Amino acid sequence: MVKSAIVGYPRVGSRRELKLWIEDYFNGYITATTLQKNAAGLRKDQWLLQQQRGIDFIPSNDFSFYDNLLDTAYLLNVIPQQYTNLGLDPLDTYFAMARGYQGKQGDVKALALRKWFNTNYHYLVPVLDSRTQIRLNSDKPFQEYQEALEIGVNTKPVLIGPFTFLKLADCQGERPLQDWALELVEGYIEILRKFAASREIQWVQLDEPALALDLSIDEVKLFTTLYRKLLAQRGKVKILLQTYFGDIRDVYKEVITLGFDGIGLDFIEGAKTKELIQSNGFPKDTFLFAGVVNGKNIWRNDYAKTLHLLQELEQYIEKERVVLSTSCSLLHVPYTTKHEQNIQEEYKSHFAFAEEKLAELCELKSLFADPDYAVDERYRRNVALHRSKQQYTREDVRQKVAALTEDDFIRSPALAKRKILQREVLRLPILPTTTIGSFPQTGEIRSLRSKFRRQEITPRVYQERLQQKIAECIALQEEIGLDVLVHGEYERSDMVEYFGEHLEGFLFTQGGWVQSYGTRCVKPPIIWGDIKRRAPITGAYITYAQSLTTKPVKGMLTGPVTILNWSFPREDISHREMAFQIALAIKEEVLDLEAAGIKIIQIDEAALKEKMPLRCVDWQDYLDWALPAFRLVHSAVRATTQIHTHMCYSDFREIMSDIERLDADVISFEASRSSLSIVSVLQQAEFKAEVGPGVYDIHSPRVPSKEEIAETITRMLGEITPEQLWINPDCGLKTRGEEETVASLKNMVEATADVRGELQRANAQED
Secondary structure (H helix, E strand, O other): OOOEEOOOOOOOOOHHHHHHHHHHHHHHOHHHHHHHHHHHHHHHHHHHHHHOOOEEEOOOOOOOOOOOOHHHHHOOOOOOOOOOOOOOOOOHHHHHHHHHHOOEEEEOOOOOOOOOOOOOEEEEEEEOOOOOOOOOOOHHHHHHHHHHOOOOOOOOEEEHHHHHHHHHOOOOOOOOOOHHHHHHHHHHHHHHHHOOOOOOOEEEEEEEEOHOOOOHHHHHHHHHHHHHHHHOOOOEEEEEOOOOOOOOOOOOHHHHOOOEEEEEEEEOOOOOOOHHHHHHHHOOOOEEEEEEOOOOOOOOOOOOHHHHHHHHHHHOOHHHHHHEEEEEHHHHHHOOOOOOOOOOOHHHEEOOOHHHHHHHHHHHHHHHHHHHHHHHHHHHHHHHHHOOOOOOOHHHHHHHHHHOOHHHHHHOOHHHHHHHHHHHHOOOOOOEEEOOOOOOHHHHHHHHHEEEEEOOOHHHHHHHHHHHHHHHHHHHHHHHHHHHEEEEEOOOOOOOHHHHOOOEEEEEEOOOEEEEEEEEEEEHHHHHHHEEOOOOHHHHHHHHHHHOOOOOOEEEOOHHHHHHHHHHOOOOOHHHHHHHHHHHEEEEEHHHHHHOOEEEEEEOOOOOOOOOOOOOHHHHHHHHHHHHHHHHOOOOOOOOEEEEEOOOOOOHHHHHHHHHOOOOOOEEEEOOOHOOHHHHHHOOOOOEEEEEEOOOOOOOOOOOHHHHHHHHHHHHHHHOOOOEEEEEOOOOOOOHHHHHHHHHHHHHHHHHHHHHHHHHHHHHHHO
16 A cells, blocks of 8 residues: 655744744743643644544654754764753753853854755754764653654654764864764664664654765765664664765665665655666565655646656655655645635635645545546646646747846956956955844844834824934944945845845745744745836835945845745756746846945855755856856946855855856855854955855854854954954844843954954054
């Protein structure tokens, strides 16, 4: 009998309940007991929903208060000593690792934050050091399994596998990786033994998305070493090796010989997955968990294509050993379309969020089992739906893209000459201070935007109140002493959604929230048709801000690649075509700002690295349209207009030379949460643009001291010249509180002044 599975499920709640509970806990409004009770109720509802929708392999332990990799580190006691030294209870120790801690027990920074492969989800980087002692430290996976069992749901517990854990961990010191591997696998064996002690448990899912990366011979050996030992001591528990985000071409032959009970393969992003099976076969007595329902995009599954693929696979695998599954966890899509009252049915019928994907798996399971599925009404409706899909085209937009020439992507003069001209015009001090863009989005601001959307206040009143907030923001920045100011972005709920709302071709959800990290959720727009700017978007607020000060105010825009990568894209045209359409729209905005007298324009490309293919061989195809899309936006501005961009929470080491091809004048990066590792990379790459590596972490509520920031700046100056360095936080400040924001920025400006003074004294001594 054909069965169905999902890799994982969203956990924030269909109305972001978990986010609100956790933030209430942070603020002291509810106790840990209440938080745990509420979370248990949410898990119960989701397990029962999956059972009711006919899912046979239901995951547990895919739930997390912050991040699954952090959960795994905590489970295995991979807790750096600075957190245990705080003497906090287990839950607060966990949150200290995620957010940092500043209080009576001490002052520690959070673990580093990184993007989870090619998604906008962020994970916490585990740290293995000389004091780490791997052992079982938590009962979370076992407790959640029992919770589900008590309501009649026998789940498959999910853990991030040991290979991916090691691949993503920060292994400090000189200890060989092989030693860590042997110790780590003993921890996993202990977990499996504890699961095996339960008479009810049947399967455990070990997630190994790192197998979709380029792997060296040594890494393949490490993987096989880990799993030979693990599988030899699994007991009666069946092991599902779950891979996703691509194919596993470098290690497929080893995987099919190791003796897994089930192997999960991605048929959506796995370009060579089907070919690997055709060329190498698939082991007998092993279940194929076939990832045929897209876990990262929201379009309805095309049953005709999926069933054709499954029929092809029947030549190599018996139908009874095929489990229909999602390509990855459904964490990356919204909960359900049920709450979407403002999207017309002609659009909504084409969307499948997490709950709807459960129904798709159920229908596909039934159709795949039926030789006469072609006459089934469910199949016929699906075929008709895909035939009726009409995404709107604009011939004028397509003609503009087709007419682009090489000159449209080149800015003149070259960077070196622009630097001289911009310094003459801007006259900024050495080590100029600024922020990345947004200021805290208070309850007052959110309420104001909500009232405007509900038409409870007039456009004039809304604009007047926003102008009042902008004036307060400018005055605050001048009081703090920042050199380059921003207008605060109070009119924007989200840096992508806001622009999408002013462009043709986008659709927007009411409750389409997706977790980005911790309690931070985003609501990605849906690209439905060709894209064009309706009218000017940002100029009124930014030029108003500039009228209030003699200091330069940055024009804040979101770049085309980030708008594309943080939206749910179309599947009928190329990413290149969509990126160029967006770029042409944002280019109009750039030129309007320049014409209005804005001398510095920041075009954020926070997601440039995010959607790069996982394999190096595919990088160039991506960069060949992503980099030109950014250049298209700013290529026509004057030499004296300074173009900034911002990138965050990705590993940029391997594409630093490509980043220079963006031809921006100033590039800011996240740096403080990754121990300033990018600073040495910039130096090694002989980076020519001016740079602003973040001097403090904005994803933590802790306030860095003036001395701490000064030390950070001094470390940066060991590898970056003073003329090249900007001083700024890691990222935008919208998620932070006002009090901590002001305190942190004051310390940043004072620290910069101290370092400037030291530089002046050093120069005077040399003279």
